[in-house]
Amino acid sequence: MSSYNFYTYILTNKSKRVLYTGITNNLERRLYEHYTGADQPNSFTHKYQCYYLIWFERYQHVQQAIDREKEIKGWLRKKKVGLIGETNPDWRFLNEDIVEWPPSK
Structure with missing residues (x-):
């Protein structure tokens, strides 16, 4: 089986009230x-x-990424918040670590 890069990720909006979980091979x-x-x-x-x-x-x-996405999507918000808090306790937006942000539309 070939190895590549796949990502399971969580996005939020500016107010941090909504969470979205997804997967991709190009973050x-x-x-x-x-x-x-x-x-x-x-x-x-x-x-x-x-x-x-x-x-x-x-x-x-x-x-692996698909299985993790399904697992997280089955969780209540409280558990997702805990997962985020383990590596990003301040809920800092990580976009600029990945790409120039904001991108031009």
Whole structure:
């Protein structure tokens, strides 16, 4: 089985009230797609302006990322908040660590 980079990630909006969990093989591209609405103009992330990366994990195999995404999506918000707090207790937006932010639309 080949190894690649896959990511499970959590986004939030400016007020940090909404959480979105997803997976991708290119975190930089995916952040841009969420921000510009290039993925789908009527998507959940675009509707709730979930553009801010607050947590992610890298995996070598896509199935690992998919399994983790499903696990996290099944959690209550409180448990997701705890996961984010383990590595990002201040809920700092991590976008600028990944890509120039904000990208031009």
